[in-house]
Amino acid sequence: MKVLFISDLHLKAERPDITRAFLHFLSETAADADALYLLGDIFEAWIGDDAQEPQFNPLFNALKSLSERGCRLYFQHGNRDFLVGNQFLTKIGATLLEEKQRIDLPIGSALVMHGDQLCTDDKDYQQFRALVRSPNWQQAFLAKPINERLAIAQQLRATSQQLATEKSNEIMDVNPLAVSTVLREEKIELLIHGHTHRPAIHYNQRSNEHGTRVVLGDWDTKLWYLECNDNGLLLVDEPI
Ligand code: MN
DSSP: EEEEOOOOOBBBBBHHHHHHHHHHHHHHHTTTTTTTEEEEBBBBBOOOOOOOGGGGGGHHHHHHHHHHTTTTEEEESSSSSSTOHHHHHHHHHHOOOOOEEEEEEEEEEEEEOOOOOGGGTOHHHHHHHHTTTSSSHHHHHHSSOHHHHHHHHHHHHHHHHHHHTTOOOTTTTHHHHHHHHHHHHHOOEEEOOOOSSOEEEEOOSTTTBOEEEEOOOOOEEEEEEEEETTTTTEEEEEEE
């Protein structure tokens, strides 16, 4: 049994090298995987399933053929691609996960999240998140013409980058209490998330000797993935 987890590829037109690395990952590393979990921010931006960028077509085809060959594909929303919808997911053969999803692995149960929900010290962001995740906001946004949606998305990104430069490192990381609380509430020993771009395996996150937290890495000069097999967990990085 081989289960793979990735997040934070931030695929965009200006980085064709990352799209190529992902295609390579799908045809090599994921070729014999039983499941592949895409845990958010796979795309740098997503303004609706009806506004896809043609340069990603080879990638969409590769994901579709992977799922058709029997690899189960799962997608969880990140803070950038939270508008990925069922129309697109059906096209590639992926299943949408809840924002906090319990899954079964060869080594036991785990909880997967994108991770932005755990950054509770970032009050501005949590407020923004509540707005853009509301069905009303999303319906109104998706009803706008594509060029208008693009303009709004660019403006939102510029604001969030501006705010991020003014925040300390601690604020941008997960809150330890938010982590231990979710582990305790879900009665779970393993949490897998991305978002913070701080790849690592942390222990004792629930209490002493309880609770492991795996943080996936972002794809930039290196790619990162987590492999879970019958022997355990392996956090892997490779040059792009
Ligand atoms: Mn993120």
